[in-house]
Amino acid sequence: MGRNTDTKKLRPPSVDRLLKSKEMVLACDAYGRHLVADAIREEVALLRSSITSGVVTPPMMEPRNIFLAVNKRLSNWLRPSLQRVFNLTGTVLHTNLGRASIPVEALEAVAMVATGASNLEYDLGKGCRGDRDDHIEPLICKLTGADAATVVNNNAAAVLLLLNTLADKKEVLVSRGQLVEIGGSFRIPDIMKRAGCRLREVGTTNRTHKEDYAEVIEKKTALLMSVHTSNYVVTGFTAEVAQSDLAVIAHEHGLPYVVDLGSGMLIDMTQFGLPHEPTPQDAIADGADLVTFSSDKLLGGPQAGIIAGRADLIRKIKKNPLKRALRLDKMTIAALEAVLRLYLNPDCLVERLPSLRALSKPKTNIINEATEIAPAVSEALKKTATVGVIEMKSQVGSGSQPTSLLPSGGLAIVPAGGKKGRGSRLKALAAAFRNLPIPVIGRVTEDKFLLDFRCLDNRVEFETQLNQLRYS
Ligand SMILES: *Cc1c(COP(=O)(O)O)cnc(C)c1O
Numbered sequence: 001m002g003r004n005t006d007t008k009k010l011r012p013p014s015v016d017r018l019l020k021s022k023e024m025v026l027a028c029d030a031y032g033r034h035l036v037a038d039a040i041r042e043e044v045a046l047l048r049s050s051i052t053s054g055v056v057t058p059p060m061m062e063p064r065n066i067f068l069a070v071n072k073r074l075s076n077w078l079r080p081s082l083q084r085v086f087n088l089t090g091t092v093l094h095t096n097l098g099r100a101s102i103p104v105e106a107l108e109a110v111a112m113v114a115t116g117a118s119n120l121e122y123d124l125g126k127g128c129r130g131d132r133d134d135h136i137e138p139l140i141c142k143l144t145g146a147d148a149a150t151v152v153n154n155n156a157a158a159v160l161l162l163l164n165t166l167a168d169k170k171e172v173l174v175s176r177g178q179l180v181e182i183g184g185s186f187r188i189p190d191i192m193k194r195a196g197c198r199l200r201e202v203g204t205t206n207r208t209h210k211e212d213y214a215e216v217i218e219k220k221t222a223l224l225m226s227v228h229t230s231n232y233v234v235t236g237f238t239a240e241v242a243q244s245d246l247a248v249i250a251h252e253h254g255l256p257y258v259v260d261l262g263s264g265m266l267i268d269m270t271q272f273g274l275p276h277e278p279t280p281q282d283a284i285a286d287g288a289d290l291v292t293f294s295s296d297k298l299l300g301g302p303q304a305g306i307i308a309g310r311a312d313l314i315r316k317i318k319k320n321p322l323k324r325a326l327r328l329d330k331m332t333i334a335a336l337e338a339v340l341r342l343y344l345n346p347d348c349l350v351e352r353l354p355s356l357r358a359l360s361k362p363k364t365n366i367i368n369e370a371t372e373i374a375p376a377v378s379e380a381l382k383k384t385a386t387v388g389v390i391e392m393k394s395q396v397g398s399g400s401q402p403t404s405l406l407p408s409g410g411l412a413i414v415p416a417g418g419k420k421g422r423g424s425r426l427k428a429l430a431a432a433f434r435n436l437p438i439p440v441i442g443r444v445t446e447d448k449f450l451l452d453f454r455c456l457d458n459r460v461e462f463e464t465q466l467n468q469l470r471y472s
Contacts, residue, residue, distance in 0.1 A: 010061050012047040015040050023067045031074050039073040040066075085439040086462060090408065090452030092358050093397035097441065099296040099303070101354040101457070102335050103342065106302065109334035120330045133318070135333055136306075139340040143266050144280040144291070146308035150318055151336065152326040155294040156186045158305030159260050162292060163195035165320045166256060166313065167222035171200045175208040177240060178227040188227055188260075197222065207239040210249060217253050224250040226288075227260045228278055247287025256289040256313060263398065264293025264306070266343050272350065272360040274396075275404040280308055289313060297398040300355035301339035302332045358455050359396065359406065367391065367409035370453045373463065374411055377451075380466040385415045385429065385449075394454045410452040422447060432471035438462075 018024055018040050019033075027036045043066060050056040059065055087097045113120070123130035133150050140149035152158050163172060172192060179188050179201065192199040200221070203212040213224060224246055241249075243259065250257035265277040277298055280291040290309035295301040307317060317323060328336070342352050350356050370389045378387040390412045393405035415425035429449045433440040438461060442451045456462060 010051055010056060010058065012044045012051075012061055013063060013066070015044055018044070018063070018066065018070075021063060021067070023063075024070070027067075027071060027074065031078065035074060035077065036070070039070045039077070043070050043073060083439070085441050086457075087455045088410065088440055088442050088451040088453065090392060090394040090410070090443055090450065090454065091397035092394060092406075092455055093297055093355060095398055099398055100300045101358075102300070102302055102339065103352050103354055105342065105352065106335035106338040109338040110331045113330045113334040118330060118334075120333070132327065132330070132333060135337050136340065139337065139344075140306060140308050143340065143343055144308050145284050146280070146291075146310075148311040148314035149306060149308040150314055150323070151295075151328050151333070152305045152307070152323065153328060154296075154303050155260070155262065155292055155305035156191065157326040158292040158307045159188075160191055160195050161317055161320060161322050161326055162258060162290060162307055163192060163197050164322055165317045166258075167195065167197035169196055170222035171198045171218075171220045172222060173200050173202050173213060173216060173224045174227060175203050175212075175240060176201045177203065177206060177208055178229055208241055209239060210241050210245055213241065213246065213249050217249075217255070221253070221255060223256045223258055225258050225260065228262045228264075243283055243286035243288060247289075250289075251287065256310070257287060258290040258292070258309075259283045259288045261291055261293040263297040263299070264291065265298040267346050267349070269298070272356065274359060274406075280306075284309060294398070295336055295339070298355070298396070299339070300353045302335040304328055304332055304336050354457070358457075361408075361454055363391070363407040363409055366453050369456065369459065370409050370411055373453070373459065376463050376466050377411060377413070380469040381413070381471060383416060384471055385413050388412045388414075392450060392452055394452050406454070408452050408454045410450060410454075413449040413451070414447065415449075429471055432469055435470065436465050436468055438465060 015037065019028075019037055024036055024040065047056065047060060047066070050060070085097060087094055089097070091097075093099045112118070119130065120135075121130050121132050122128075123134075136151050137149045140146060140151075152161055174188060179199075189199050198220075200216055202208055202216060226243060226246060247257045261278055261280060261283060263277055264280050266279060266281075268279070269275060269277050280293060283291045288309065290307055290313055292305060292307050293299070295304040295306055307314065339353070342349055350360055367389065374387050374389050381387065388411065389409065391407065391409050392412075394408040395405055413429060415422060415429055417425065426444050426447075426449055430442060430444050433442055433449075433451075440451070440462070442449055444450075
């Protein structure tokens with residue numbers, strides 16, 4: 001290396017000559033001539049600039065090494081960016097890992113509409129144009145008791161569309177204790193602004209009373225809104241006005257009352273030993289005119305946002321041009337319809353809905369599985385770390401049920417060696433698991449790397465790839 005005249009005289013082989021070589025002809029067969037030529041061009045350009053800056057060595061110019069570099073470039077280009085991972089973080093509905101896994105029924109429905117034509121917006125009875133919401137609306141109405149419903153891209157879109165339709169240039173009353181931020185990018189006050197309405201905060205952070213609402217209602221008020229504080233709890237000296245009371249206050253003033261439920265589970269979670277989650281049907285029964293909720297949180301479906309409630313308000317919402325911009329695609333509609341159909345038979349839900357199955361998995365089953373898998377993990381790590389089976393706590397995730405932890409189990413992996421440098425060894429250990437063919441995502445604590453087995457969905461695949469673990 002270095003700036004000497006010898007390396008300056010080096011010249012990479014021409015793109016054409018490389019392209020005609022036996023190795024690159026083989027690459028063309030595998031990847032196509034266009035892509036291979038691109039890769040060679042980029043590699044040659046890199047070599048030229050390395051020559052100019054004097055950081056080149058003669059071996060870099062050897063065709064054999066150029067071929068290696070070109071092939072590496074090609075395989076990097078062709079590796080899918082979005083891939084499957086093992087979610088062993090202990091957070092079941094992990095937003096960064098794609099939230100709910102959809103059931104096979106939903107997958108089959110997606111494949112059916114994605115690979116051919118369908119009656120997406122076509123009324124088969126009348127032989128004329130239909131509405132894409134028609135596949136979902138009757139199911140939501142049946143499951144929630146709402147008169148009408150519509151669906152959009154996610155719950156953030158549902159809230160935006162609702163506010164923009166019903167409160168543009170007007171005021172929306174929300175309790176100060178409910179001005180939530182979800183994952184940093186969804187903040188009720190910001191959504192309000194974008195929807196064109198003004199937020200009027202009511203009460204204080206910890207206590208809001210009935211009179212607080214009645215006092216601030218005026219001509220500019222468009223609606224009253226509750227936001228389910230799904231990702232935090234305010235404890236201590238607190239008070240919030242009940243849904244049913246808010247509905248009464250709103251209706252006394254001729255205003256709609258809307259509830260953003262966030263997760264909005266359609267069935268009673270306590271029957272699975274899980275903490276109670278407010279349901280859309282409860283909110284509607286309490287007098288809410290509209291509710292909004294996600295379909296990829298506790299509901300366990302694809303990403304979408306549902307708005308359900310009064311027919312006249314839903315009609316207005318559907319007419320908003322923003323609805324067109326926020327509408328669902330056919331694959332999501334197919335998946336959502338299939339998932340909602342599963343709810344018609346709640347008795348079979350745990351068996352068929354992967355997210356509910358994971359959430360309700362008993363601790364003893366998880367511990368047993370961890371105990372059986374531990375020796376293989378230990379063997380893969382040889383003497384570089386100790387592996388122990390421990391009890392741990394999973395969480396629901398996606399802002400649902402922030403305070404309720406689910407008893408779970410898994411592996412605690414401690415890198416060999418003392419305290420000094422443990423932090424970086426833990427990072428390297430986590431990286432080694434992430435580098436497996438199907439990346440394994442765990443959780444690093446102060447002194448351990450944790451794998452929570454609640455969401456382990458394919459044990460055989462997990463175990464067979466362990467021999468490729470590279471950590472030293
Ligand atoms: C999660 C959540 C949202 C946003 O829902 P997405 O489907 O992620 O867009 C909005 N409001 C509340 C209360 C939530 O919990």
